[in-house]
Amino acid sequence: MLEGLGLERIDKLAWLGSTCRPKPNDSQGLSQASSLRHQVVRFDCDNDIADKTSRQGDAELVIKGHDLPLKFPVKVRPARPNLALAQDARSIVIRPGPQSKAWGLHQQGKLVTVDSRLSLLFKANASYKLQKGAYSLAMRLVADAGASPSIELGPLLIDHRSQELRTRQAVSLEKVELPGVLSRIEYQVRHEESQLASDWQSLGIDVLMVPELDTVTCSVEPGVLWLSGNSLELIDQAEIKLDHSEPTIDPDMTKALNTATLEACPHGLCLALQDPLNQGAQQMSQHVQQSGHMLDLFIRLRWIDKTFKMKFARPRKC
Numbered sequence: 001m002l003e004g005l006g007l008e009r010i011d012k013l014a015w016l017g018s019t020c021r022p023k024p025n026d027s028q029g030l031s032q033a034s035s036l037r038h039q040v041v042r043f044d045c046d047n048d049i050a051d052k053t054s055r056q057g058d059a060e061l062v063i064k065g066h067d068l069p070l071k072f073p074v075k076v077r078p079a080r081p082n083l084a085l086a087q088d089a090r091s092i093v094i095r096p097g098p099q100s101k102a103w104g105l106h107q108q109g110k111l112v113t114v115d116s117r118l119s120l121l122f123k124a125n126a127s128y129k130l131q132k133g134a135y136s137l138a139m140r141l142v143a144d145a146g147a148s149p150s151i152e153l154g155p156l157l158i159d160h161r162s163q164e165l166r167t168r169q170a171v172s173l174e175k176v177e178l179p180g181v182l183s184r185i186e187y188q189v190r191h192e193e194s195q196l197a198s199d200w201q202s203l204g205i206d207v208l209m210v211p212e213l214d215t216v217t218c219s220v221e222p223g224v225l226w227l228s229g230n231s232l233e234l235i236d237q238a239e240i241k242l243d244h245s246e247p248t249i250d251p252d253m254t255k256a257l258n259t260a261t262l263e264a265c266p267h268g269l270c271l272a273l274q275d276p277l278n279q280g281a282q283q284m285s286q287h288v289q290q291s292g293h294m295l296d297l298f299i300r301l302r303w304i305d306k307t308f309k310m311k312f313a314r315p316r317k318c
Helices: 024-029 098-102 286-290
Strands: 002-004 010-015 018-022 039-041 043-045 056-063 070-075 083-085 092-095 117-124 135-143 151-159 164-167 182-191 201-208 212-218 224-230 235-242 261-265 268-274 294-301 307-313
Touching: 083 201, 092 201, 117 182, 117 201, 135 164, 212 307, 224 261, 235 268
Parallel strands: none
Antiparallel strands: 002 039, 010 018, 010 056, 018 043, 056 070, 083 117, 092 117, 117 164, 135 151, 135 182, 151 164, 182 201, 212 224, 224 268, 235 294, 261 268, 294 307
């Protein structure tokens, strides 16, 4: 890559046995009108110059329409790391945490909770060759409100033959403060010897902030159950139904649910839910009161266009 002015006039340059010509797309984008502005041109070389980094020597520059080359001193600087996720089915392996499992976020999904762990495989792009020395990984979470401070996740395993980097162990984001309800994961790869780092890039996975749900208990009001937990204010709609094996009437779970209602309870604050077995209109039989039932809890979070489903045991003798 060469920076300067009037670069559209360059035909080729030679340096330490390598002949390099401007990349077609870059040279076509330059014009005489842009010659007075700062320009950047990338070059394709006939052999690898990565191993010549930091070596000095005179380069010969050939200008279009001129036969005699111009000589000028050159020192090649290391290139910034340029990597992407490998084109492999296992480039991202997600190990769901307890919250992900409770909220039904599948291993192949693009939504995870902060307690999930990720194993990643990166591959150098064609324009970059992995250098000698160690590489390390950093991550951050980004939302509309801004970005979290980046966290260093340690050195990566390196394979020069395949030009790939891999996480040594599954990485966790539990120590990162979520900047929003939905935050995208971005990563950066750094070459330790040169201290050069890649651009921040999206991993294609979002971290979802979810409430911590505890237990369903009886409330002081007939026909109402209490769901205890933390961050229940994130819940926009909620509804409980009896667990059954019959096909659901709304298979895509797009139907609106009851508006979430929070009430003071012995646990501090609880979500008030209508009991599907006791609507409060009539006295329940002793058999129904003492029999245990599994309940399907449907939840919609504000700002998230998705219905989540999980199971809870209905308390006896409500």
